[in-house]
Structure formats: C-alpha cells, structure tokens
Amino acid sequence: MSKKAVVLLSGGLDSTTALAIAHQQGFELHTLSFDYGQRHQREVDAATAVAHHYNVQQQKTVKIDLRAFGGSALTADIPVPHERSMEAMSHDIPITYVPARNTVFLSFALAYAEVSGADDIFLGINAIDYSGYPDCRPEYLQAYEQMANLATKATTQDGRKFHIHAPLMYMNKAEIIRTGIQLAVPYALTWSCYEGGELACGTCDSCLLRLNGFAEVGLQDPIGYKARS
Amino acid sequence: MSKKAVVLLSGGLDSTTALAIAHQQGFELHTLSFDYGQRHQREVDAATAVAHHYNVQQQKTVKIDLRAFGGSALTADIPVPHERSMEAMSHDIPITYVPARNTVFLSFALAYAEVSGADDIFLGINAIDYSGYPDCRPEYLQAYEQMANLATKATTQDGRKFHIHAPLMYMNKAEIIRTGIQLAVPYALTWSCYEGGELACGTCDSCLLRLNGFAEVGLQDPIGYKARS
Numbered sequence: 001m002s003k004k005a006v007v008l009l010s011g012g013l014d015s016t017t018a019l020a021i022a023h024q025q026g027f028e029l030h031t032l033s034f035d036y037g038q039r040h041q042r043e044v045d046a047a048t049a050v051a052h053h054y055n056v057q058q059q060k061t062v063k064i065d066l067r068a069f070g071g072s073a074l075t076a077d078i079p080v081p082h083e084r085s086m087e088a089m090s091h092d093i094p095i096t097y098v099p100a101r102n103t104v105f106l107s108f109a110l111a112y113a114e115v116s117g118a119d120d121i122f123l124g125i126n127a128i129d130y131s132g133y134p135d136c137r138p139e140y141l142q143a144y145e146q147m148a149n150l151a152t153k154a155t156t157q158d159g160r161k162f163h164i165h166a167p168l169m170y171m172n173k174a175e176i177i178r179t180g181i182q183l184a185v186p187y188a189l190t191w192s193c194y195e196g197g198e199l200a201c202g203t204c205d206s207c208l209l210r211l212n213g214f215a216e217v218g219l220q221d222p223i224g225y226k227a228r229s
Numbered sequence: 230m231s232k233k234a235v236v237l238l239s240g241g242l243d244s245t246t247a248l249a250i251a252h253q254q255g256f257e258l259h260t261l262s263f264d265y266g267q268r269h270q271r272e273v274d275a276a277t278a279v280a281h282h283y284n285v286q287q288q289k290t291v292k293i294d295l296r297a298f299g300g301s302a303l304t305a306d307i308p309v310p311h312e313r314s315m316e317a318m319s320h321d322i323p324i325t326y327v328p329a330r331n332t333v334f335l336s337f338a339l340a341y342a343e344v345s346g347a348d349d350i351f352l353g354i355n356a357i358d359y360s361g362y363p364d365c366r367p368e369y370l371q372a373y374e375q376m377a378n379l380a381t382k383a384t385t386q387d388g389r390k391f392h393i394h395a396p397l398m399y400m401n402k403a404e405i406i407r408t409g410i411q412l413a414v415p416y417a418l419t420w421s422c423y424e425g426g427e428l429a430c431g432t433c434d435s436c437l438l439r440l441n442g443f444a445e446v447g448l449q450d451p452i453g454y455k456a457r458s
Contacts, residue, residue: 060298062294063292064291064293064294065292066340068289068341069289069340069344069345098340099339099343099344099382099383100337100340101340103336103339103376103377103380104333104336106336107329107332107333107336108329110329110332111330111333114298114328114329115298115299115328134380134381134382134384135380137379140376140379143372143375143379146376147332147372147376148332150364150366150368150369150372151369151372152363153363154328156363157363
C-alpha cells in the first residue's frame with residue numbers, strides 16, 4: 001500500500017508542480033483546495049481539473065471565509081497591482097498577501113492528514129520568487145512542522161509524525177517549470193492570474209512571474225493571455 | 230487607547246471566563262466564534278449572547294466546514310459518550326476530539342489579530358480537565374506562538390509580536406468557576422453541553438466536568454439540565 005500524502009492544491013503552476021512531485025514519489029494523493037473568497041472561481045475550477053488529471057484518491061474543497069477579516073487585495077475590494085517590476089516584487093510584502101493564509105491552509109491540511117492517515121503534507125510555496133511572503137520561508141515551515149507534531153492525537157498517541165514538504169522552496173519559477181515539464185505537468189489546466197476572466201491578465205505579479213519563468217526556459221505558456229496594449 | 234485582544238469564544242464556560250479575564254486586564258475585545266459543523270447552534274448562540282454582555286468591540290463568527298474531514302463525535306455522525314468516569318476522561322483522548330481543531334481556530338485568530346491590530350490572543354484551553362487533548366497542552370501552545378511569530382507580515386515587517394494567553398491552563402474546573410464568579414461572569418448565558426436542545430444533557434464529558442466544578446465550589450450551575458433518570 002502506498003503512503004498517503006495530503007497536497008495543498010490551488011490549481012496554480014506551483015501547487016500543481018508540487019502535486020506532480022508527490023505523484024512521482026509514489027504517494028497516494030489526497031488533494032485539498034480552498035474556496036476562500038478569492039476574487040474568482042477560476043482558481044477552484046483549475047484545482048478540480050488538475051486533481052482529475054492526476055486521478056487523485058480524494059479531492060476536497062473547503063469553503064472558508066477569509067473575507068471576514070479583509071486586509072488583502074485577494075479577499076477584499078482592493079485593486080490587485082499590475083506591471084510591477086521584478087525588483088519591487090522581490091522586496092515588499094505585496095498587497096496580495098492574505099493574513100495568515102498558509103497557516104490557515106496548513107491547519108486544514110493537518111486535520112485532513114490526521115483523519116485520512118497521511119503523514120506527509122505537500123505544498124508549493126517557494127522562498128525565491130515571493131521572498132516577501134513571510135509564510136513562504138523555510139523557518140516558518142520548520143516552526144509549523146514542530147507545532148503540528150505537538151498538535152494532534154496522531155502524533156501524541158498514535159506514534160505518527162508529520163512531515164511538511166515544500167519541494168519548490170529553493171527553486172525559482174524557471175526551475176519549477178523545468179521540473180514540471182520533465183514530469184509532464186499539464187500546465188494548460190493551471191491558472192495563476194490574480195484576476196478572473198477567460199484569459200489571464202498577464203500583468204499582475206503572479207502572471208508576470210509565470211510569463212517570466214516560461215520565457216526563461218524558452219517555452220510558450222500553454223494558457224491564454226489578454227493581448228497586451 | 231487600550232490594547233486590543235482577539236478572544237476565541239465558543240460560548241462555553243471556559244472561553245467565557247477567558248474573555249472575562251481579558252476584559253479585566255483592560256483589553257479592547259475582539260471575539261471570534263466558529264460555526265464548524267458542530268451538532269448544534271446552541272453554542273454559537275451562547276457565544277453571541279456572551280459577546281453582547283461584554284459589549285465587545287467586534288464579534289465575528291466564521292463558518293468553517295470541519296465536517297469535511299470527519300473523525301470526531303462533534304462533527305460526524307458518531308454518538309457523544311455519556312456517563313464516563315472522571316478517571317476515564319483524564320486518560321484517553323476522547324472521541325469528541327476534533328482533529329487539529331485548536332490549530333485551525335488559532336490560525337483564524339491569528340489572521341483576525343493581524344488585520345485588527347491585536348497582538349494578544351486569548352483562549353480558554355486548560356491542560357488539567359482535558360489532559361487528553363493534545364492541543365490543550367502548554368508545549369503545544371508555545372510551539373504555536375513561535376510559529377505565529379514567523380508567519381505574518383505583522384511580525385516580520387511591522388515589528389509586532391503575538392502573545393497567546395491561556396489564562397486557565399493550570400486551573401481545574403472548580404478554580405475556573407471561582408475565578409469567573411469573582412469576575413461576575415454571566416454563566417447563565419454559557420453553554421457547555423455537547424448535545425443540543427433546550428436543556429443540557431448533564432451526562433456528556435463536558436456537562437460532567439462542569440457540574441462537578443460547580444459542586445466542588447458549592448454553587449448551583451445557573452443553566453438548566455434534563456432531569457436525571
């Protein structure tokens with residue numbers, strides 16, 4: 001019987017690549033997505049399509065209301081920034097930062113892992129492209145894992161131990177895409193844009209990082225973008 | 230201007246006492262309750278009544294679906310145990326344990342605290358009565374606080390520091406009630422029973438601990454209980 005893993009799956013390029021890595025490592029896959037009041041359903045639909053592609057054992061989408069707190073361009077009525085320079089992106093914590101988002105996501109993943117019998121949790125965060133996000137750093141993740149191993153019946157009574165895997169932690173976007181291409185990741189199914197719509201905007205931080213990554217590896221991004229003005 | 234605190238408020242005896250302590254310490258109160266697919270709305274209503282009594286600055290109820298994972302008598306179709314001995318309660322992790330519950334709750338509290346400008350988070354857990362719950366122990370809470378201080382923009386960019394307060398950690402139920410009585414806690418508004426209904430069952434773990442506590446301090450519990458058969 002294969003070992004089980006819970007994979008946090010947003011349907012974006014990074015989390016889909018993390019899923020492909022867990023798949024390659026032979027884990028039985030249990031994916032977890034969130035409908036958290038982000039601006040569009042497109043992301044949730046992408047996660048479902050990706051989970052279907054990988055024929056995962058179980059795909060759960062949990063509805064949570066991060067809008068209740070506000071404080072982010074992804075959950076409140078604040079405009080998403082466009083056309084920022086790579087330089088600016090690498091310095092500041094952006095307005096698209098969602099307060100305690102990865103902490104909330106990982107906590108649900110921990111509950112899911114405990115119940116489903118998975119000792120391994122995968123997520124697609126990386127410390128390179130989004131150095132601004134505090135909850136994408138290795139020291140944060142180590143502290144989370146330490147806490148998780150004190151938090152549950154699984155670890156305190158049943159002798160299990162949780163491992164949190166962030167296989168993309170030290171990769172830049174081009175390295176992530178190269179890895180994904182080798183693993184035949186269906187990037188056409190993924191969605192990274194912070195805006196909704198039929199076509200990706202091509203100018204938000206997330207689109208810019210993605211386009212930059214594809215350009216660096218010399219490949220065409222298989223998803224559609226709005227024509228640049 | 231008073232310092233702000235986020236208080237996790239279930240509407241039960243413990244969290245209401247924790248709220249009273251934060252109130253006495255002069256914090257501006259921001260309470261957070263969850264509608265998490267527990268068996269009854271009674272708990273959520275009690276939290277609202279208590280928040281109203283304390284005239285809190287802001288009361289938020291967040292709907293989350295812990296039923297999606299199951300694994301607990303409080304969120305799935307598993308009978309709640311009745312008439313357990315204090316001995317049994319103090320040993321095993323009960324079936325009413327909800328996987329990663331406090332971790333999920335604290336993660337939302339952290340998001341709320343970050344956005345509202347509160348550096349202090351209060352919760353009513355204690356390690357004495359429910360020694361079986363792994364996420365009610367001081368070592369768990371310390372690990373959580375350490376993680377929280379690496380998780381957010383508030384701490385990594387804005388120089389804030391989160392403190393998690395569990396003022397009831399080392400009190401047994403009688404000590405909690407004595408403290409609450411001194412602070413004029415409106416225990417008549419609180420609800421501890423794991424079952425729903427007009428009257429508390431008087432036989433689930435939570436009722437037994439509560440009744441035992443009131444008996445020990447020589448007071449009558451002001452809420453109504455079903456007649457014992």
